[in-house]
Amino acid sequence: xxxxxxxxxxxxxxxxxxxxxxxxxxxxxxxxxxxxxxxxxxxxxxxxxxxxxxxxxxxxxxxxxxxxxxxxxxxxxxxxxxxxxxxxxxxxxxxxxxxxxxxxxxxxxxxxxx
Amino acid sequence: xxxxxxxxxxxxxxxxxxxxxxxxxxxxxxxxxxxxxxxxxxxxxxxxxxxxxxxxxxxxxxxxxxxxxxxxxxxxxxxxxxxxxxxxxxxxxxxxxxxxxxxxxxxxx
Numbered sequence: 001x002x003x004x005x006x007x008x009x010x011x012x013x014x015x016x017x018x019x020x021x022x023x024x025x026x027x028x029x030x031x032x033x034x035x036x037x038x039x040x041x042x043x044x045x046x047x048x049x050x051x052x053x054x055x056x057x058x059x060x061x062x063x064x065x066x067x068x069x070x071x072x073x074x075x076x077x078x079x080x081x082x083x084x085x086x087x088x089x090x091x092x093x094x095x096x097x098x099x100x101x102x103x104x105x106x107x108x109x110x111x112x113x114x
Numbered sequence: 115x116x117x118x119x120x121x122x123x124x125x126x127x128x129x130x131x132x133x134x135x136x137x138x139x140x141x142x143x144x145x146x147x148x149x150x151x152x153x154x155x156x157x158x159x160x161x162x163x164x165x166x167x168x169x170x171x172x173x174x175x176x177x178x179x180x181x182x183x184x185x186x187x188x189x190x191x192x193x194x195x196x197x198x199x200x201x202x203x204x205x206x207x208x209x210x211x212x213x214x215x216x217x218x219x220x221x222x223x
Contacts, residue, residue, distance in 0.1 A: 050209075088155075092157075102160045105158045107156060
């Protein structure tokens, strides 16, 4: 089983619909991240969480919200989906501490908003 | 502005033709620089971590180096299976992890 699991893997939704992407991890890491990836723009940080009570906005948080339900679960919501939110979304985890260690990624969720 | 820039955007190599990928960064308080490999439709796969200028890491045909302003990923005698997008990322003072836009590498037989 994958250490970082994202569901669903693919989703097509209509403009204006609410959608939730889920991420769960078995690595025991405190830190979790949500990124979106667009061609030519690379991976951009949406939100990140350093523990259950800590949520921070990334560089492109508008139109998104998150919930850290437990150490192992971090979900991303689009309250009212719009077509320019069509992208590949990745969840990642890392362990807290210095020096920083690498982040581990899920397999991604391909979201299409029509 | 905190930024990570990778070059070239795309690179086509003949099998066996060695080359280097560049990652330059303008962040304060670098805490770690990471190289990842990403295959189409998949999540990034970790390759290397570098923490301080002068540090080098090697894995098979890949070697990563770090200076105070940039990192290089050297690919020696590449094979077609090395074809992928290579991503560079940095942790810095704000404790965020930011990525460059990647270099898409194609190796032809």
